[in-house]
Amino acid sequence: xxxxxxxxxxxxxxxxxxxxxxxxxxxxxxxxxxxxxxxxxxxxxxxxxxxxxxxxxxxxxxxxxxxxxxxxxxxxxxxxxxxxxxxxxxxxxxxxxxxxxxxxxxxxxxxxxxxxxxxxxxxxxxxxxxxxxxxxxxxxxxxxxxxxxxxxxxxxxxxxx
Numbered sequence: 242x243x244x245x246x247x248x249x250x251x252x253x254x255x256x257x258x259x260x261x262x263x264x265x266x267x268x269x270x271x272x273x274x275x276x277x278x279x280x281x282x283x284x285x286x287x288x289x290x291x292x293x294x295x296x297x298x299x300x301x302x303x304x305x306x307x308x309x310x311x312x313x314x315x316x317x318x319x320x321x322x323x324x325x326x327x328x329x330x331x332x333x334x335x336x337x338x339x340x341x342x343x344x345x346x347x348x349x350x351x352x353x354x355x356x357x358x359x360x361x362x363x364x365x366x367x368x369x370x371x372x373x374x375x376x377x378x379x380x381x382x383x384x385x386x387x388x389x390x391x392x393x394x395x396x397x398x399x400x401x402x
Contacts, residue, residue, distance in 0.1 A: 265299070268400050270308070277384075278356075281306035286397050287367075294372035296394050302326070302359030302366075309381045309389075314351045315371035321345040322367055325360025354382065 265285040272280025281303040288297040294315070302308065302324075319326075326341040331354045340360070341347075351373070358364075370378050376394040383389060396402050 266400075267301070268402055270402060272307075272309075276309070279306045280309060282308045282359075284397070284402060289394060289398055291376065291394055291398075294376060294394065295369065296372070296378065296397055297367070297369050298397065300357075300364075300366050300368060302357070302364045304359055304361055304363045306363075307356055307358040310354070310356050310384065311379045311381050312352060312354050313349070313370060313379045314373045314377050314391075316348070316350055317371070318348045318369040319346070320367045322365045324362050324364035326364040326366050327358045327360060329356040329358075331355065354386065 262285075265287075267283040267285045269283045270280065272278070283301045285299045285301075286296065287299060288295075290296070299322075300308070321341045321343050323343055326345070328339045328341065330337045330339070351371075357366075372378050372394050378392050378394060378397070380391050381389045392402055
């Protein structure tokens with residue numbers, strides 16, 4: 242993954258109402274030609290409980306941009322805070338596209354393969370992820386399901402996502 246630290250993503254003012262981003266450190270992740278979809282999202286870590294393997298963070302997707310195709314390894318809770326959060330889940334039998342709007346909350350076990358992307362105005366989502374052994378949070382995958390890399394809590398803390 243290609244990440245850099247930025248002051249704050251450019252979030253459309255109408256989406257940012259009620260949120261204070263001034264003191265957050267954002268990591269911006271951009272795609273490379275290796276991926277055939279537009280990758281442009283930012284992550285800000287809010288809290289880390291390494292002892293219990295839990296991390297809280299915000300993700301901001303630029304309009305109509307994706308994060309990497311991935312699989313969460315442990316339990317994950319989300320809340321959509323602003324914009325339109327799209328999830329495309331892939332199973333052996335089908336592909337399901339879900340559109341989520343502000344106020345949507347979900348608690349999911351690990352293991353599902355999916356893509357996430359922002360709608361026409363982007364998306365802001367809160368995540369609470371539970372790691373499995375060695376702080377592992379999720380696997381970044383190729384379209385065929387081959388693991389490219391495994392992201393850990395330490396990767397988030399050290400800004401290596």
